[in-house]
Amino acid sequence: MIKLLVVDDSALMRRLLVEIFTAAGDFDVEIARNGTEALEKLVDFAPDVVTLDIHMPDMDGLACLDQIMLIRPCPVVMVSSLTAEGADETLEAMALGAVDFIAKPRGAVSLEIDAVAPELVEKVRQASAARISRAARLRERMRARASGAGIRKAPARARPTKRLAPPQGALAGDGLVLVGCSTGGPPALDALLGKLASDFPWPIVVAQHMPASFTGPLARRLDRLCALEVSEVVKTTPLLPGHAYIGRGDADLLITRRGGALCATAAPSDPALFWHPSVDRLVASAMELAAPESLVGVLMTGMGADGARAMTELKAAGGCTIAESADTAIVWGMPGALVAADGASIVAPLDRIAAELTALFAR
Incomplete structure (x- = not known):
């Protein structure tokens, strides 16, 4: 089973996503209502993959993603709107470490989400197996975990051509x-x-x-x-x-x-x-x-x-x-x-x- 953490401040969106992934049959789904709750469940639930809404109160998706990549890096799929603002935010999220994004349905979400459900499930399924670089931001992670206790970065392994x-x-x-x-x-x-x-x-x-x-x-x-x-x-x-x-x-x-x-x-x-x-x-x-x-x-x-x-x-x-x-x-x-x-x-x-x-x- 793929352990999936769905992070969204919309109760409707959380319910629809849980229904879709539960019906797929190979997901163990947990939910979080905001970024703070997501970070708590990141350690307790230890998800294989996270879907993360960008726009949330208190801690938005970009701030939450930044912390995920410091605390416990794992594949993250952003839930984004198909707007110019949404595009810029999604590209920033991918620069921070997100592996993919899914488009938030426009209009009546409950009516339109069924049309994108197959692509959504396949994207998240593929993302769960994505390779996350453990070298990325290693120095910051070590500093966050050890509070500057002198842990040194291991030399990178040479990758041949x-x-x-x-x-x-x-x-x-x-x-x-x-x-x-x-x-x-x-x-x-x-x-x-x-x-x-x-x-x-x-x-x-x-x-x-x-x-x-x-x-x-x-x-x-x-x-x-x-x-x-x-x-x-x-x-x-x-x-x-x-x-x-x-x-x-x-x-x-x-x-x-x-x-x-x-x-x-x-x-x-x-x-x-x-x-x-x-x-x-x-x-x-x-x-x-x-x-x-x-x-x-x-x-x-x-x-x-x-x-x-x-x-x-x-x-x-x-x-x-x-x-x-x-x-x-x-x-x-x-x-x-x-x-x-x-x-x-x-x-x-x-x-x-x-x-x-x-x-x-x-x-």
Whole structure:
């Protein structure tokens, strides 16, 4: 049984969530009415996963999350509204350590929640098995627990990179880096794009599974944090070196050609595909217009297998692909599927992927 702590100040929302997860059959559910009560039950109940409302009186969800990650780190799924404010708060929560979020139903909650129940259960089920870095904020946790008693941080274990079939020569000319991610993706994008120089030679195009109201705030946040110029693709956009492009949520992201130049464009989502923006569709569209040798695929944390099929085809055709290793992926679904299909040229921990990308141009 998965031990789930539901934290919400709404009695109606608590009741509906308890009913949904109890009916799923594999959850042992406990509730908390606010952040303070949640922290008390964090130790007594020892949940495998927490759903956490952002807006609560006294101690809001962000403050509670911050304390959870200090006291007893465990997977947390935020319950967020699909608004610009909700997006900014959710991205902040993911930076603090939340692994995923679920959208709070709009309108009549009791009528709409049944429609999102299957996705909600699956997200929380997947999150319960997510990898939470025990190294993150270790110094603060030790200080909180030991009151400065001189406990020293253990040296980090070196995480190896596996180069299975990287290109023999340095990349040159015009090309694209195609990035796919889902659950745990925003902080992974922080780590990847934040380490790349402003003169990185190829444009970077990102398909991150997210609702449309979140991808704009995500792009603006990354633009503030990175040396690269980062923007959301809302119309046909020429692709330039030193830039990263985030696909608009609830749509698909395609590579097109206009006047001889490669562009990115937002297209209506393909109903035959489950995740959007679709990584498989992004990579396939790029392969129709560019030589495999001028494409690099990067598949990072996320549930499911989106991107694994197309990137395996890219590698087989002569392109280079990088999969995030199981050591660092919050959910090793997408990159794990790429590795299992023998579709990864390089398997690297998150903190090495930017260096691996840069090295491809210096061989």
